[in-house]
Every structure is written in structure tokens, then in C-alpha cells.
Amino acid sequence: MSEGPGGALPVARAVATAGTSLAVTAAAHAAAGGALPDALGAALLGAVALLAGATVARxxxxxxxxxxxxxxxxxxxxxxxxxxSPAGTVAGGGTHAAHGAGHLLVTTGAGHPSHTSAGMVVAHVVAVALVAALMLGADAGAHAVVRTLSRVAPLLRHVVTAVVTPPRVPVEAVGVVLPRALLVVRDARRRGPPRALPAGC
Incomplete structure (x- = not known):
């Protein structure tokens, strides 16, 4: 797998980073009581995650x-x-609202807005750690596989070539008769039955 900017390994790395980040973040966000986006929002956020993955995948x-x-x-x-999110609500009594450039507030029971709850922050911090561990491990494994294949590939190529290529067998030209064989054949044609010995010998 090529490691160049347009190679297969960077592309796979970017896609895996984006997909893992989106899935783990969604799970952590929902576990902390957050609402998930609709289909259009998920597609747009997936594109953002893919762009982020491409920045580190080179x-x-x-x-x-x-x-x-x-x-x-x-x-x-x-x-x-x-x-x-379709409802924009948080299970457990709080309400998330997007303000201006994306500042998120949670309205407490007393009516005073506060920043995102501590549980949500912890969930996203855990998501960062989990995604980082998964991607670093997967990337190290991919490099190990590539190194192994680069060493084994020449041996496999040699074995396949030896098996597929038929052995070379020398073939004599048709119609060519060796001189000695020709003499033996001619001598055999001139031979007849043994002559009888004279009486009294």
C-alpha cells in the first residue's frame, strides 16, 4: 500500500479516522444525554470529520x-x-440551544444558563482518548502488515513463477537420425541367418 499523498494508505487512514471519530463521538454524546442529528446533519458532520481525518492522514x-x-x-x-438535532433537547431536564457561532448553553432548573454539563465534557474527553487509542493501534498494525508483505511478496513471486513456468525439456529435431543409429539399422538389415558350418569341423 502506497504511503504517498494519493496512496491507498493515507486514504484508508483518513476514512477510518473520520468514521471512528463520528461513531464514537455520537455514542459518547448520546450517553451523556445529548441529542443526535438528523440524516442531513449527520452527512454534513461526516464530511467535516473526513476533512479532519485527511489533515492527519498524510x-x-x-x-x-x-x-x-x-x-x-x-x-x-x-x-x-x-x-x-431534531428536538435540540437533552434528556434529564436541560435544553441545549445553538447561539450565534455555535456557543452551546444548558438551561438549569433554576433558569440560569451554564456551559455544557460536566458529564458531557467528560464523555467527549473519553471519546478523544478512545479514538486516539484505536487509530494509533490500527495504524501501527497496518504498517506492520505492509512491512511483512513487502518482505514476503518477493518470495511468493518466486514460488509462483517456479510453479507456473513449465520445465524445459530438450526436443530433438524431427527427421534427424544420429549417424551411429543409422549404421546399426543398416547393419541389421544386411544380416541374415547364420551359415551352416561344413561337415567334419
């Missing part, structure tokens, strides 16, 4: 570059989930 994944991108993506996805 090279081998490292925690120092992956974790900050995932952290920013969590904030964007949290805002998107709330903005595109």
Missing part, C-alpha cells in the same frame, strides 16, 4: 498531532450534533 499517525485534531473535532461535532 503521514503515520502520532499522538502529538492526532490528539489536538481530535479535540477540536469533538467541539465541532458536539456543536453540530446539538444544532442539527
Amino acid at each position: 503521514r503515520r499517525l502520532r499522538a502529538v498531532t492526532l490528539v489536538p485534531v481530535l479535540g477540536v473535532l469533538q467541539v465541532v461535532l458536539h456543536a453540530g450534533f446539538t444544532f442539527f
Whole structure:
């Protein structure tokens, strides 16, 4: 698998990062009481996640570059989930609302708005850690497979070539008779039955 900008490995890495981030974030967001977006919102957020995955997919994944991108993506996805949710409500009594540039507030029972609940923050932090662990492990495994295949491929190619290629058998030209064989054949034609010996010998 090629590691270049347009190779298969960066593309697979970007798609896997985006899909894993979207799925894990949605699960964490819902577990903390957040509402999930509708189909259109999910598609738009998937495109955003894919763009974020492409920014880190050009090279081998490292925690120092992956974790900050995932952290920013969590904030964007949290805002998107709330903005595109059909009801825009949070189970448990709070109501999320998108204000202006995506600032999310939770209205408490006393009527005083506060920032996103601590449980929601913890859920998204756990999502960052989980996605980072999954992607770093998967990327390391993919590189190990590529290294193994690069070593085994020449051996497999040699074995397949040896099995498919038929052995070369020398073939004598048709109609060519060796001189010695020709003499033997001629001598055999001239031979007759043994002559009788004279009487008294």
C-alpha cells in the first residue's frame, strides 16, 4: 500500500479516522444525554470529520498531532450534533440551544444558563482518548502488515513463477537420425541367418 499523498494508505487512514471519530463521538454524546442529528446533519458532520481525518492522514499517525485534531473535532461535532438535532433537547431536564457561532448553553432548573454539563465534557474527553487509542493501534498494525508483505511478496513471486513456468525439456529435431543409429539399422538389415558350418569341423 502506497504511503504517498494519493496512496491507498493515507486514504484508508483518513476514512477510518473520520468514521471512528463520528461513531464514537455520537455514542459518547448520546450517553451523556445529548441529542443526535438528523440524516442531513449527520452527512454534513461526516464530511467535516473526513476533512479532519485527511489533515492527519498524510503521514503515520502520532499522538502529538492526532490528539489536538481530535479535540477540536469533538467541539465541532458536539456543536453540530446539538444544532442539527431534531428536538435540540437533552434528556434529564436541560435544553441545549445553538447561539450565534455555535456557543452551546444548558438551561438549569433554576433558569440560569451554564456551559455544557460536566458529564458531557467528560464523555467527549473519553471519546478523544478512545479514538486516539484505536487509530494509533490500527495504524501501527497496518504498517506492520505492509512491512511483512513487502518482505514476503518477493518470495511468493518466486514460488509462483517456479510453479507456473513449465520445465524445459530438450526436443530433438524431427527427421534427424544420429549417424551411429543409422549404421546399426543398416547393419541389421544386411544380416541374415547364420551359415551352416561344413561337415567334419
